[in-house]
Amino acid sequence: MNISPLLKTFCLLGLVSLLAVPTLQARPKTSIKSTLSREENAENGTKNKLLLPYAFSTESMGFSMGVGGGTKGYGQEQLLLGATAFGSFDGVAALFLGMWDFQPSFAPRFFFSAQGMMGHYPKNRAYTAVDFQQDSIRPGSNDSDMDDFVEDSGYDNWSDFKIEYVLPWGAAANDSMQHYHLKGGLLRSAAVGGDSWNPLSEGVTTLMLRQYNRYRSFELEEGEKEATVHPVQLAISYNNTDFPSNPSTGSSQYLALTHDFAWLESPYKWTFMEFEASKYFSLGSSSWAKQRIIALNLWTGDTPSWNEQNNSDGSVSVTDRPPFYEGANLGGFYRMRAYPINRFNDRSVVYTTAEYRYTLDWNPLGNISWLRFLKSDWLQLVAFAEGGRVANGYDSDLLRDWKVDGGFAIRAMLSGAVVRLDVGFSDETTSAWVMFGQPF
Numbered sequence: 001m002n003i004s005p006l007l008k009t010f011c012l013l014g015l016v017s018l019l020a021v022p023t024l025q026a027r028p029k030t031s032i033k034s035t036l037s038r039e040e041n042a043e044n045g046t047k048n049k050l051l052l053p054y055a056f057s058t059e060s061m062g063f064s065m066g067v068g069g070g071t072k073g074y075g076q077e078q079l080l081l082g083a084t085a086f087g088s089f090d091g092v093a094a095l096f097l098g099m100w101d102f103q104p105s106f107a108p109r110f111f112f113s114a115q116g117m118m119g120h121y122p123k124n125r126a127y128t129a130v131d132f133q134q135d136s137i138r139p140g141s142n143d144s145d146m147d148d149f150v151e152d153s154g155y156d157n158w159s160d161f162k163i164e165y166v167l168p169w170g171a172a173a174n175d176s177m178q179h180y181h182l183k184g185g186l187l188r189s190a191a192v193g194g195d196s197w198n199p200l201s202e203g204v205t206t207l208m209l210r211q212y213n214r215y216r217s218f219e220l221e222e223g224e225k226e227a228t229v230h231p232v233q234l235a236i237s238y239n240n241t242d243f244p245s246n247p248s249t250g251s252s253q254y255l256a257l258t259h260d261f262a263w264l265e266s267p268y269k270w271t272f273m274e275f276e277a278s279k280y281f282s283l284g285s286s287s288w289a290k291q292r293i294i295a296l297n298l299w300t301g302d303t304p305s306w307n308e309q310n311n312s313d314g315s316v317s318v319t320d321r322p323p324f325y326e327g328a329n330l331g332g333f334y335r336m337r338a339y340p341i342n343r344f345n346d347r348s349v350v351y352t353t354a355e356y357r358y359t360l361d362w363n364p365l366g367n368i369s370w371l372r373f374l375k376s377d378w379l380q381l382v383a384f385a386e387g388g389r390v391a392n393g394y395d396s397d398l399l400r401d402w403k404v405d406g407g408f409a410i411r412a413m414l415s416g417a418v419v420r421l422d423v424g425f426s427d428e429t430t431s432a433w434v435m436f437g438q439p440f
Helices: 005-018 039-044 369-374
Strands: 034-038 048-058 062-072 080-087 093-102 110-126 131-133 150-166 178-183 204-220 223-229 231-239 250-261 269-282 289-302 307-310 315-319 328-330 344-346 348-360 376-391 403-414 417-425 430-436
Touching (some): 110 204
Antiparallel strands (some): 080 093, 204 231, 250 269, 289 348, 376 403
8 A cells, every 4th residue: 555544634634625626736737716615614614724734644754744725815705825845764754835825906817836855765766767678568668577676765856836717708708717606515505517518608618827846856875866847838728617626517627748858967858748638427416425526537748859869789768758757658546546756658648537426415524513613514425437558659559458457535525625645456456545635
């Protein structure tokens, strides 16, 4: 198992309840700008603040302790500020700072977000190789061995800056922000979208300019290995769902182009193109459920800059490609959840998933007096199946020999935000992940 889920779930619930806009690692990288109010907490409006110690245990970091906190709705009702620091006696030390959706007074349709993290970890893992023999299987490729990886202590530091512009049409024609009102965790205000696919009359369309940086190192016996990127990303998204935090109807689409200009320490110029689409169907309520939802997702991408060179010694070098943790990769929190993070990586990728989300009418967390600070609205049971693969080109190979997995999840809505514990099973591993926000 990748984590001790029960311990981590309990310790993170209070902190995650503050984060009503789950943008830290959300996919896609754009989001609808919004405010949220709960009928059960009307006296506080949209404001939240929290400071909370926590602890968790993972296979790669051991037992760690930290403190985190943040505020939402202060200064600007959509503005979120957060920070956390944690460490362990096994060599873990990390600090995170973030600000999401700052709205300049002179440009009400623009929103600025910035976040960053510095950390040293005892077990950094990489499914990759600098070069490989012509007749060998490259680590991280679709047919690679699960034990073919490099792992050692090292740093993982990153920063992320983005500017989003909400286009003045559809549901955002008169206001760049949407305002959601919930009762029992279900939408009671008018839906933003979901009825018909028409960007000019429904839903929200957002343009994004993003620049991010990441440095990873591996302190190996033969010397330190490093990987660095400084890409720029352009994207457009159209979200036509009824309630983006927990959609029950509608759809969303996301198209992005990422390019690294080989600035500073980044060794190669590379380009990655991707497209993602999601669709949601409501099956209504039942005697045991508030909601029953079928959710579908497709993601695909290609690296047109990819360049392979045959060397005189029989090895093959790949240049003009992103490092293993960028571009076409599968495994981890969001895609192929039964596998380790970045387990598969190559030039091209395709991924599909289906989820059945069953929102219980019974909410035990809401009935426990000493847990009421979590502002729990519902529990959701989920069954999911996933399939996909990476390949050395965007061709018919992407349709053969797929990796598949399946699993279940327990999710909760806390103060308008979704917290999830997903457990996935595959022929290689069983993995569990705790995150906030629906995976799509």
